[in-house]
Amino acid sequence: MKISLNWLREWVDLPDHAHDIAHRLTMAGIECEAVPLLAEPLHGVVVGRIVEAVQHPDADRLRVCRVDAGDGGSHQIVCGASNARAGLLAPLALPGAVLPGGMKIGRARLRGVESGGMLCSAKELSLSEQSDGLFELDASLEPGQPIESALQLDDWILELEFTPNRGDALSVLGLARELAAIYGIGYTRPAIEPVESGSEASISVEIEDIQACPCYAGRIIEEIDPNAQTPQWMRERLRRTGVRSLGLLVDVTNYVLFELGQPMHAFDADRLAAPVSVRRGRSGEKLSLLNGQTIEPKSSELLIADAKAPLALAGVMGGGDSEVSESTTRVFLESACFTPAAVAGTGRRHKLHTDAAYRYERGVDPALQRLALERASRLIIEVAGGRAGAVVVAGSEAPGLRRVSLRQSRLEMISGVEIDAATVESSLGRLGIEARQSEPGLWNAQIPSWRYDLEIEADLIEEVARLYGYDRIEARPYAAELMPIASTDTRRSESGVKHALAARGYHEAVSYSFVDPAVQSLLAPMGAEIELDNPIAETMSVMRTTLWSGLLPALQYNLQRQARRVRLFEIGARYELRDGEIVETQSLSGLIWGEALPEQWGSPGRLVDFFDAKGDIDAVLGELEWERDEHAALHPGQTARVLRGGHPLGWMGSLHPRLVAHFDLPSAPILFELDWAGISPRALPNRPKMSEYPSSRRDLALSVRTDLPSARLVAEARAAGAAALEAVKVFDVYVGPGLPEGCKSVALSLIFQDYSRTLTEHDVDESVALIVSHLGRILGASVRG
Template sequence: MKIPFSWLKTYVSLTATPAQIADDLVRLGHEVEAVELPRAAVKGVRVGLITSKMPHPDADKLSLLKVEIGEAEALDIVCGASNMGEGDKVPVATIGTSLPGGLVIKKGKIRGEVSCGMCCSEVELGLADESAGLLILPADAPVGAEVGEYLALEEAVFDLSITPNRGDCMNARGIARDLAADAGLPFTDVTPAAVAIDAAVATPSVTVTAAQDCPVYMARAINGISLADSPEWMQAALIMAGMRPVNGVVDVLNYVMLTMGQPMHAFDADKLSGDIAIRAAASGEAFAALDGRELKLHAGDLVVCDDSSVIALAGIMGSEPSGVSDVTTNIVLESAFFRPARVSETRRTYAMVSEASMRFERGVDPLMVATAMGQATAMIIDLFGGSAGEIAVCGDATAINADRTVLCSLSRLESRLGVEIPQATDEVLARMGFTLSRQGDALEVTVPSFRHDVSIPEDLSEEYARVIGFDAIPTLLPPLATTAPAKTDRSIHDAVAGGFLQVVTYAFISAGEQRLFVADDGLDIALANPISDAMSVMRRSVWPGLLNTAKRNLNRQQPGVALAEQGRTYVRSDRGHDEENVLAWLMTGEVESDQWYGHARAADFFDLKGAVDGWLALRGLSGRFIADDSILGLQAGQSAKIMVGRVEAGRIGRVDADLADQFDIDAPVFVAEINLDLLPTGKQAKFVPLAEFPGVERDLVFLFDRGAASDAILNAIRSAGGKLLTEARIFDLYDGKGVPEGKVSLGIRFTLQDGKRTLTQADSDAASSAIIAAMDKRFGAALR
């Protein structure tokens, strides 16, 4: 939200600099994103009088100007515009001036002619997006004056980020009230405008059937207006505040909203049919919004309608058919208080953000509903003529948030803040609208109607902290009971050390993404009020989030992606819900790029399997990867469950190609996931002295059935080899000539070693015999 400095000064006589005001705002809890200085941006641009205009001798579209700027000598300026003449007054950027667009004016030659400055258009001064030529100033503009001061450009514009609880400060009036109270300066509040009532103008007929969501609604007819553009001062003010001028009536309503905080809407009275009603929408009811969207409303949405259609989504946006246009002569003004929660829910449902919704969902000042109506009416009649009728009033604004009182003890507040609360701070809060009464340690505070966010003692603590200043509150650690140090979880750190990039994705995913890797068993946890359909359920797998992240990286020309995430998954249970702590990996694309010594290589199943193996080894654990073609979402033949001891701790495999296509990934994608809560305690690493005696290495070749699993073969060898076996691996695979159909020849190499003696032939023969017997018994494998 942007607030020009001059707007604040209409409510309070501020003498501090914009920088000091920005510091005060931050101390009062209002985040200042930036302070723009429009007048400083055109410093050095002065009012110039063109005393001579001649054609450029070497360029048909250029002119040679003599321009007086109040100095001893006139400036020679080469200009490309054509809309000026002798006697005109124009803005002149002198040498050394830095214009808003970044252009620095220097003395130079243009087609051989010296130019000592530049005559400016609105675009070059940052006042408009386009222009037809130079900005021609009024004839009474003083020659030599600073253009920024003459045009009354804003001294400063504060770009503020207002917290969701401070709806009362979404306008210049609310910000000025805080500043005035803090500085002890008088606050000039809005005075109700006097509006002459024309009995010939009918009062709109209004009914409210959704009083809980719309406790106050006012409507007034204004007939016979001559709609035109709003005056230049108003358009300039709106532009400074970050809003685009639309038409006279809309500009007035926006101006009142930005200065006083009350959003309003105007309907073309001639386009309305019958009476106005504020009610809940029916399911599927049509609404044609001003932004061009055609919506089908949900049952319960709060709407404003006439006898034939919905004319506004209450507190958010009006309809296109009922909107004010250039030919409008009769209007109906709307001013209301809508329940913040209802506006917020509806706005999120349709992803429809407006200036009005941002204020209504934070909570507007109920007492401004009527005052803003009067102010807008007076401005419209003053600028565009017309006659106003009586206001149709439904509800009582004074009853909203009335007589809210907070009782607490001063000692409790002081204990929470860590400082004594002086009596003088009560005076500041009183100027902010609170009524305070101290009786010993007891404090009674009556909250103003516009501060709906203050209802408990903790809220008062925050108010006192704002007044005292957060910097004045001492930084002290609270007393903590001594506890045993928590064990550091290095799960994700070890995964990152293995070459993966840590990511953190949302715990909310779409129901469709959930079904990719988890069957529909009715155990999903659906959000009651999701931000969007893409974030409607709590995740039961981390893989969809990793796939979305991989997609974004690949779309940004990353040749390969290796990601890891540690997070929680959520499932409904008899206890309400269960959470599991999981670690997930993803690999896709290149793992090695083109080099002079070799070509690029894409990730495969064994790259990820090796990473998981290495991660388990750091914990003193070993995993067995058992093929499992039933894992949902993974490709049959390239998927396995991960067994750690007797526990199925995780899954690994290649994402089904059709599923990868849904994420626009055409390269093979490999994923793994381990439930950290199921892992057993690993063996502690122990130092083993290097063996002083040599080992014995032997090779055996067997004929196995083609379906035998390599993990099972090696596990059987380790079990049969006894204590002397230190290593076993498959070093050769052959299935060519001489190997029977359905069989495969595997070469097994194993190593025997004893740290206390040299092994004998008998030791080697005994181990070989035990392995041969185990292969025959377990797999029916014959020794070749």
């Protein structure tokens, strides 16, 4: 927010320079920077009145103007502004003047016509970032008056950033209260006298949801002069806050918003059908907004409506069907209090960012509506005449009192300093908080209506501490009681998995949860997209359903920097829609690409394959099962479903050749993604038994179906129940001549060992026979001759 310091000084007599004021505000928790209104002084620029403006004889877009500069003469100026006309007052730079940026004004001939100076726009004076024509000055100014004094340009602009809890400070009134508390001085706001009712005009108002709108007030003003112009002083103050003039009625509501902090809206009263009501949206309704956008309000969204249709999106933006225009002579002024919960999110859902929504989301004083309505009525009548009807109010104008207790012992413990009772009471009193001691060291504080953010004891402690001065609180060692977190052997820790992967050459990646929808659709074509309402960029407009959406661009980034061996992993959340609800799942994902081993002389180079990644996962996690399957983003035949105890955990495989080409990769990376909830449990560590007796080994070459996974063969061999079977391993797979069609040969090594005796040959033969019989019966396996 921007505020003129000159405007603020009318409310509170600040003794310091602008930079010091900004520093005091920043130290009190409101980030502030003071910027001079004019970066460079203006020399030789005065108020000029255009006496005559005629068409240039040789240029359609130029006018030849005679201008009164208050020096008794007439200056001929050639001007290209579309609003140059007789009677207009505008800044006039005479020959010899120097404008911001170093532009020197002299005499010149423009298309053969002599021009002695320049009529200026606000942009040319560095008073605005853009302008549509000459800077139109108030008709009450005198020609020849220096522009600095005419517009009071000896001013500073306070550029402020507020935390979300400080809605009370988003106005001149709020800042004056804050600065008065910081400096320990008083502040004076302009007297706002109620406007006497001079008209019978009225319209009934009602509230259907009193929790969302505690108070709704309004009044009709009729017989307004539609030709009345916004005064120069008001236009100038609005311009210095960054708001352009939009006509008297809208300018007044904007002025009251920045002056008092109360958003208001002006409806054309002739377009309304009583009653005006505050209600929720209804099915099938549409609302055309002031910006030309047409929306379909949700049933949860608060609306202002009349008997026929919605009029405005409450607390956010008015509707186009009831807006005031240049011909409006009867206006209905609205001044309402909407709770933060009723407005929060509504603007963002419809991509609307307004000053009103910004304030309502942070909290508007529920005792301010009548005062703001009187202020706006007075300003309109003073400038444009008219007769005001009676104020109509629905809801309560008297907000309920809130009380919070404060203990001095708690204050000293949290702030770290001893603050005496008198200072505590004085600090709170300067903020409008009435604090009375119910007993020594205990205050009962009554919270003012404008401070939505003060709800608990810690809030009051913060207020006392910041007025005391954060810079006065000395740094000192702080002893804290920490509760150690007990680790458990039955669950893996994230840090343990991260360290294990790092030990195997992986680097941790941290990518955005917002990803490119084009990449997402390639990696998860069947998943529903979760679109963001306000994306950072078009390439970050959906929530990721797989962490591969971030890892593959990271691989591209590394390859563009000549990386030859890339191993990345990430533990993070992915998101998917289930039955209309967004479900967040924590996952472990990874990617390997390039050389299998670091560059060396001891082994020939080769690219990574599926079994390199599988070996890493087995080493880090173990206890997993692998089953051939298919995934849209992975290579058919080089993809496995990862399971644990028969329950699916995720996927591993080589990137699909189509996607390898799309990402322009030299070769396919191996990817994996596993649900963290499924891999984090683990069996308790168990020390294996050691036998002092020798083991015996038997090798079996079995003929089985080509599509039978070797893991299934090993599992069934163990399940046969052979005595003293210690281990089963696959040591060879053969496919080729000498085998029946559709079969392959898998060689198993069977290790037998007993813990109480040396096994005999007969013992081992019996166990082997049992295993062969079981495999033949269950899997159709036969021993090769």
